[in-house]
Amino acid sequence: xxxxxxxxxxxxxxxxxxxxxxxxxMLKRLRDELGLNTRLYEAGDGVGGTWYWNRYPGAxxxxxxxxxxxxxxxxxxxxWEWSSKYPEQPEILSYLNHVADRFDLxxxxxxxTRVTSAKFDEATNRWHILTEQGEHISAQFLISAVGxxxxxxxxxxxxxxxxxxxxxxxxxxxxxGVDFTGKRVGLIGTGSTGIQATPVxxxxxxxxxxxxxxxxxxxxxxxxxxxxxxxxxxxxNYDEIWRAAKAGxxxxxxxxxxxxxxxxxxxxxxxxxxxxxxxxxxxxxxxxFSDIMVNEKANxxxxxxLRAKIRATVKDPxxxxxxxxxxxxxxxxxxxxxxxxxxTFNRDNVSLVDVKKAPITEITEKGVLTxxxxxxxxxxxxxxxxxxxxxxxxxxxxxxxxGLTLAEKWQEGPxxxxxxxxxxxxNMFTISGPGSPxxxxxxxxxxxxxxxxxxxxxxxMREKSQNSIEATLQAESDxxxxxxxxxxxxxFWKANSWYLGANIPGKTRIFMPYAGGIPMYRQxxxxxxxxxxxxxxxSA
Ligand code: N01
Numbered sequence: 001x002x003x004x005x006x007x008x009x010x011x012x013x014x015x016x017x018x019x020x021x022x023x024x025x026m027l028k029r030l031r032d033e034l035g036l037n038t039r040l041y042e043a044g045d046g047v048g049g050t051w052y053w054n055r056y057p058g059a060x061x062x063x064x065x066x067x068x069x070x071x072x073x074x075x076x077x078x079x080w081e082w083s084s085k086y087p088e089q090p091e092i093l094s095y096l097n098h099v100a101d102r103f104d105l106x107x108x109x110x111x112x113t114r115v116t117s118a119k120f121d122e123a124t125n126r127w128h129i130l131t132e133q134g135e136h137i138s139a140q141f142l143i144s145a146v147g148x149x150x151x152x153x154x155x156x157x158x159x160x161x162x163x164x165x166x167x168x169x170x171x172x173x174x175x176x177g178v179d180f181t182g183k184r185v186g187l188i189g190t191g192s193t194g195i196q197a198t199p200v201x202x203x204x205x206x207x208x209x210x211x212x213x214x215x216x217x218x219x220x221x222x223x224x225x226x227x228x229x230x231x232x233x234x235x236x237n238y239d240e241i242w243r244a245a246k247a248g249x250x251x252x253x254x255x256x257x258x259x260x261x262x263x264x265x266x267x268x269x270x271x272x273x274x275x276x277x278x279x280x281x282x283x284x285x286x287x288x289f290s291d292i293m294v295n296e297k298a299n300x301x302x303x304x305x306l307r308a309k310i311r312a313t314v315k316d317p318x319x320x321x322x323x324x325x326x327x328x329x330x331x332x333x334x335x336x337x338x339x340x341x342x343x344t345f346n347r348d349n350v351s352l353v354d355v356k357k358a359p360i361t362e363i364t365e366k367g368v369l370t371x372x373x374x375x376x377x378x379x380x381x382x383x384x385x386x387x388x389x390x391x392x393x394x395x396x397x398x399x400x401x402x403g404l405t406l407a408e409k410w411q412e413g414p415x416x417x418x419x420x421x422x423x424x425x426x427n428m429f430t431i432s433g434p435g436s437p438x439x440x441x442x443x444x445x446x447x448x449x450x451x452x453x454x455x456x457x458x459x460x461m462r463e464k465s466q467n468s469i470e471a472t473l474q475a476e477s478d479x480x481x482x483x484x485x486x487x488x489x490x491x492f493w494k495a496n497s498w499y500l501g502a503n504i505p506g507k508t509r510i511f512m513p514y515a516g517g518i519p520m521y522r523q524x525x526x527x528x529x530x531x532x533x534x535x536x537x538x539s540a
Contacts, residue, residue: 004130004136005130005134005135005136006134007134007135007136008136009128009136009137009138010039010135010136010137010138011137011138011139012037012038012039012137012138012139013030013036013037013038013139013140013141014030014036014037014038014039014139014140014141014142014143014458015038015039015040015041015118015127015129015137015139015141015142015143016030016038016039016040016041016143016145017040017041017042017115017142017143017144017145017146017396018040018041018042018049018144018145018146018147018150019040019042019044019046019047019048019049019052019100019109019111019145020047020048020049020050020051020052020096020145020147021049021070021096021443021444021447022049022145022147022431022432022447022450022451023040023042023049023143023145023431024040024047024096024099024100024103024105024109025070025072025447025448025451026040026143026145026431026451026454026455027040027105027108027109028103028105029451029452029454029455030141030143030455030458031108032103033455033459034455034458034459034462036141036458038108038139039108039109039110039137039139040105040108040109040110040145041110041113041114041115041129041131041137042109042110042111042112042113043112043113043114043115044111044112045111045112046093046097046111047096047097047100047105047106047109047111048092048093048096048097049096049145049147049150050147050149050150051089051092051093051096052093052096053150053171053172053173054089054170054171054173054193055089055090055173055174055175055177056089056168056170056171056173056193056196056197056381056383057178057180057197057200057201057204058088058196058197058198058199058200058201058339059088059089059170059173059193059196059197060086060087060088060089060092060196060221060223061086061087061092062086062192062221062281062282062336062337063252063282063442063443064085064086064281065082065084065085065086065087065091065092065226066082066085066226066234066241067241067242067245067251067252067253067442067444067445068092068442068443068444069082069095069444070099070444070448071238071242071245071246071444071445071448072448073103074238076099076102077235077238078235078238080095080098081226081231082226082231083225083226084223084224084225084226085221085222085223085224085226085281086221086223086281086337086339113131113132113133113135114131114132115129115130115131115132115396116130116131116132116396116397117129117130117396117397117398117399118142118396118397118398118399118428119397119398119399120399120400120401120425120426120427120428121138122401122402125140125426125427125467125468126138126139126140126427127139127140127141127142127427127428129142140427140467141427141428141429141458142427142428142429143428143429143430143431143454144393144428144429144430144431144433145431146392146393146396147392147432148386148388148389148432148438148439149171149385149386149388149439150171150386150391150392151386151387151388151391151392151395152169152170152171152172152382152386152387153169153384153385153386153387153391153503153504154169154382154384155188155382155384156505157360157362157363158361158362158363159362159363159364159369160363162363162364162365163363163364163365163367163380164365164366165367165377165378165379165380166178166378166379166380167379167380167381167382168379168380168381168382169381169382169384170193170194170197170381170382170383171193171386178379179204180201180204180205180379181204181205181206182205182206183205183206183378183379184205184206184207184209184367184376184377184378184379185201185205185206185207185208185209185377185378185379185380185381186208186209186210186211186367186368186375186377186379186380186381187201187208187209187210187211187380187381187383188211188355188360188368188380188381188382188383188384189211189213189382189383189384189385190210190212190213190214190215190216190383191216191333191334191336191383191385192334192336192337193383193385194210194383195216195218195336195338195341196336196338196339197381197383198210198341198344198350199338199339199340199341199343199344201381202344202347202349202350205349205379206349207349207350207351208349208350208351209350209351209352209353209368209375209377210350210351210352210353211353211355211360211368211370212322212323212352212353212354212355212356213355213356214325214327214328214333214356214496215322215323215324215325215326216325216333216336217303217306217325217330217331217333217335217336218306218335218336218337218338218341218342219277219280219281219282219284219285219306219335219336219337219338220277220280220337220338220339220340221280221281221337221338221339222278222279222280222281223339240253241253245442245445246445246449246518246522247518247519248518248519249286249517249518249519250282250286250437250440250441250442250517250518251437251441251442251443251444251445251446251518252282252283252286252442254283254286254287255287256286256287256290257286257287257288257289257290258290259289259290260289260290260291260295260298261288261289261291261292261295261297261298261301261302262291262295262297262298262301266301269289269301270305272288272289273288273301273302273305274305276288277305277309280337281337282335282337284302284335285302285330285331285335288302289301289302292330292331293329293331293332293490293491293492294489294490294491295491296329296491296494299329299330299331299491300329302330302331303325303329303330306330307324307325309342310323310324310342311324313342313343313346314342314345314346315346316345316346319345319352322352322354323342323345323352327495328494328495328496328497329491329494329495331491332491332492332493332494332495332497333495333497333499334439334497334498334499353370353373353375355370357372358370358371358372358373359371363380367380368380384503385498385503386498387504387507388439388498388499388501388503388512389414389433389434389438389439389498389501389512389513390410390414390434390501390507390512391504393406393430393433394406394407394410398425398428400422400424400425400426400428401424401425401426401470402424404424404425406422406425409422409424409425411508412508412510413501413508413509413510413512414433414434414435414510414512415435415476415477415480416430416433416434416435416436416471416476416479416480417435417471417472417475417476417479417535417536418435418436418471418479418521418524418525418528418535419432419433419434419435419436419437419438419450419513419514420433420436420450420453420454420471420525421469421470421471421476421536422471422476423470423471423472423473423475423476424470424473425470426468426469426470427468427469427470429450429454429457431447431450431451431454432446432447432450434512434513435479435480435483435512435513435514436450436513436514436521437513437514437515437516437517437518437521438513438514439499439513440499440513440514440515441518445518446518449518449522449525453525453529456529457469457529457533460529460533461538464538464540465540466538466539466540467539467540468537468538468539469533469536469537469538470536470537471535471536471537472535472536472537474535475534475535475536476535478535479535482516483511483514483515484510484511486514486515486516487511487515489515490515492511492515493511499511499512499513500512
């Protein structure tokens with residue numbers, strides 16, 4: 001028996017970990033369509049996953065609301081009203097709570113329950129999990145829906161404990177909120193999160209100091225309210241929206257550009273960029289030209305256009321130069337979408353500290369000490385990201401066949417077959433795991449595809465009285481090779497990003513998501529299923 005607990009074993013068909021977009025839909029499919037006795041375990045005291053934890057000021061989604069949602073229920077699509085193109089976190093959290101209620105999911109969700117270990121018993125083909133409270137649950141199937149960005153990265157900076165003020169990580173934001181009124185606030189990090197939070201904190205705080213290690217590109221979101229007319233138009237057109245989103249490279253319902261940035265004169269090209277910059281959002285990257293992420297010269301044209309926008313927006317020319325990225329291609333780090341980010345640097349109560357030039361050496365009782373100066377602060381906000389894609393899974397003691405731990409298996413970086421399974425870990429599936437499009441796509445589209453593939457697979461196993469499924473080592477290593485080959489064709493390698501694990505000291509540098517796009521990926525997953533789950537070993 002692989003698990004030790006003094007509590008009686010609870011026997012289920014399937015265990016799902018995590019109550020975000022993925023876990024809730026997985027639970028619904030397994031319970032309502034396959035009739036499996038399924039339970040979902042969630043560490044937080046509410047559902048919502050990333051939208052439960054990330055309550056920082058300015059948090060909102062970067063994909064448009066009307067397709068950053070589930071597509072599986074026409075009734076849900078028709079009844080839910082999104083207020084704007086890019087709604088704030090509370091609205092997305094209410095949507096997910098509505099989903100939990102509407103589909104009666106809560107009765108199979110156990111909140112405030114962190115799973116600490118998961119061990120596979122080869123004799124019975126069952127997983128045994130232990131929770132922090134010491135419960136012992138076993139099931140034939142274990143499905144990880146722990147999310148890709150759910151383990152906060154608080155950098156190990158000397159002296160943090162001595163700080164007399166308050167500090168917060170954006171990914172673990174207090175539910176009661178933080179009052180910045182009259183406070184001197186320091187914000188560390190200028191990724192998507194820092195860029196969303198900056199204008200909102202600046203409007204409230206007495207003074208905001210932004211500690212920037214890497215200057216970042218950003219495109220305006222251009223948020224607008226969804227009027228009744230727009231809502232009607234969207235709701236009348238949902239079939240087409242989802243058809244396009246599921247066929248789109250990144251899960252977005254617009255046609256990606258098929259023109260090269262290098263086929264146009266500078267004047268023509270900038271006119272195209274200008275038009276699409278006025279539309280805003282991710283369309284700038286995917287809708288302008290097709291070669292921005294694969295050709296450095298093409299990328300330079302987009303980067304130069306965005307650099308010019310920073311110069312035109314930030315009034316102090318020296319400050320503008322500090323805010324201009326020069327060390328990575330546009331899009332090689334996940335491109336942020338903003339509302340008045342660069343404009344905020346024109347405020348008198350905002351200052352920028354370049355911590356690449358003068359690194360942070362210590363947090364003192366008064367604030368942040370860099371190689372140049374000490375900055376006195378009342379509040380420090382860490383917008384320093386996550387141990388992405390692998391951190392949360394590796395924080396659970398997962399043991400597969402022959403006692404092989406996931407930590408051992410992934411010592412040289414994550415290895416999966418299709419981002420769905422790991423060889424040596426039978427009957428365990430990962431939703432939006434490394435090796436799948438996940439974070440490079442509009443997440444709900446990728447999540448639904450994974451959930452449906454996994455539940456179809458389990459259904460097929462049950463029909464054929466198969467007891468166990470495991471990716472073969474060969475299929476897994478072929479897939480890992482393919483994921484690397486595709487990534488090598490892109491410019492993603494040219495930035496120190498969390499896609500590569502470069503933000504976590506000591507983490508193996510390997511490109512983790514699948515960059516080949518959703519259509520190619522979906523086709524591969526479908527072919528595998530059609531060929532009786534090619535690359536998997538199934539046994540009765
Ligand atoms: O984290 P990040 P994030 N000293 O890792 C800096 C998703 N998201 O939370 O670039 C000083 O991107 C670090 O500097 P550098 C989205 O997928 C989605 O912003 O490593 N600075 C960087 O500037 C996104 O990509 C939405 O040199 C330090 C920043 O902290 C992902 O979440 C909204 C440091 C971290 O940037 C993560 O974004 C927001 C140190 N020791 C986010 N350590 C949606 O709309 C790190 N940094 C759905």
